[in-house]
Structures are given as structure tokens and as C-alpha cells.
Amino acid sequence: MIATPRLLLRPWRETDLPHFAALNADVEVRRWWSAGTLSEADSNAQANELQRHIEDNGFGFWAVEAPGVSPFIGFVCLQNESDDMPFAPAVEAGWRLARAYWGRGYAVEAAKAAFKDGFERLGLDEIVAYAVEGNMPSRRVMERLGMRHNPHDDFDHPRRAPNDPFKRHVLYRLRNSG
Template identity: 35%
Template sequence: MVYFETERLRFRDWTREDLPPFRKMNKDPQVMRYFPSTLEDAETDFFFERIQKEFSSSGYGLYAVELKETGEFIGFIGFHEASFPAAFTPCIEIGWRLKASAFGKGYATEGARTCIAYGFQELKFPEIYSFTAKINLPSEGVMQKIGMIKVGEFDHPNVQDGSILKEHVLYQMKNK
């Protein structure tokens, strides 16, 4: 099912054909540089199944994103219910992960902007959060470009103490 589109991107359900390029993307050190580690195939497969379950239970999730022009899978942009222990959770988070060849082309900004509009208009979310490691300036830049407001910083409880990824920035956007 196609949920929505932008000028260049299509947001759709995941298929089994997405699994090989998803595995490859999650093994790429450039793609995963702001995560604790790259993912082995079994970890990506588990993540893939978790995405499927979230769509089944919630009716939304991390949408598979493809280029409209070619049909090429380039990653995901979408929603996830964050539930780790923090003052702002549980919450709806918008997140994205694109393969390295899609970097620097404005896809994350274009897709996240449209995804947020879908979340507010169609899914009726009252607010949406986004967060990332403080050193992840590219993702923080996307948050700023799509109009999210920085509301704080926090130490992510699921990141090892002493890691340069522990400190996170927190952004929010409220439905008007």
C-alpha cells in the first residue's frame, strides 16, 4: 500500500524485496555512524519484523521510502512509539534512515516534512518528537529545517555510559 507521496518520494508498506537492501544499508558504517554499531543480518531481520508488528498494531510506522522515478528503495522515514524511560515518553517519534547514496539530496527533509503533515492531518497526532545523538548534526539540521523546536537535551538510557552517542538533543512539534 502507498500511504502518500512527495514530488520525488513514495511512502509505502515494506516488502520482502526490501530486506536485502535494508540489510546492506544497516551494515554500512557511513549510514550507522551515529548509532552504537552496524547491524548484522539477524538484527536487521528482527528490526524488519518489529516494523511490521508496529504497522499491524498501530496503523502507522517507519514507512519504506522509494524514489518515484526509479522505484529504488532508499530507506525509511516515519513514526515509532518511543517508550524507553524518559520524561517525554511514551511519545510518537519521527525518524529516518537513508542509504548513503541518498545523503545530501534533501530526501530526509522532503520526506520528514510530508510525513509530519500526514501524522497531524491523517493520524491526528497531538505532537511529534524527534531526537538524536548530540553529535549527529545532519539529523538535527533536518529537525530544524522541518520546523521542529528544540525542547531539551537528555542522556539516552539505552546508550552505554561514556559513549559519545549518550547525549541527545530533543525536538518537538505540536499539531496546530
């Protein structure tokens, strides 16, 4: 569990599931990596997977609560990257907030705290983040976190078909400056 001035990054709860399903049913939230929405069953399975990563590793994609505002606004955090990515092994940062909570600085505030935890408690050397080239809101979060983009790192997602519009990705990195 990680607390910031406005947020709580915490393990997932059963009561988060309907909020997460609603977020995943919003095409605008998913527009940069999927042409469709996620069913409630798939959304629940994804939440369970994220919680399992936290239990297995002591860190992961925490559920984010904004006390006094909403019990669940989305997820932000760090997880081990899958082995098939060109930059693996790596720890990846990610964020997905319900649309009602965009534009308030929550993603940056939560990610800053997660990065501090990653560098100080977990002793990570580096954290990466990636997005489809055009996903400027996500890239702005990366830039506000001080992450650097080197175009030589850009890559085609290995699990996307050659003609998939979401195939090309940009990679940002932040080294532990100790």
C-alpha cells in the same frame, strides 16, 4: 501509503530486506548511534519489527521508495516512543537513508508528508525527534521541518551506559498548529 512528488512511503516488502541489510552494514550510516554494523539477520528482524508497528498502529517507519530512482532508499517516519524515555509518552520521528541518497532533500520531503499525516489523519498534538548531539545532518532535517530545540529537554539515553559516547541526546519538538 503516502505519496510525495518524488517518493512513496509504503509498507515493507520482502525485496526491501537486502537493500536494508546493505544500508545497515554501512558504518557511515550508523556512526551516530553504533560503533558497529548490523548483521543481515538483525537487520531483517528490525525491518519486521518496523512493519509490525505499521500493522498494529496504522502508521510507523514506512519503507521509502523513490520511483524511477530506486525501489528502496531507507525509512522515514513516525513511531510510538518507548515508555522508558524521559519525554514519553510521545510519537517520535526518525529517518535513515542509504548513503547514495543523502543530500537530495529526500529525508525532509518524506518527513514533511509523514508529519502532515500525523497531525491531520492521526490527530497528534506533538511530534518529537532526537539525536546524539553531534549528528548535525539529522538535526538539520529537524530544523528544516520547523522543529524546535529546547536545551532543557536534552537527556541521557536510559539504555546507554554512563560512559557511552552516544549517551547524550538533543530533543526537538513540533506542536500541531492545527
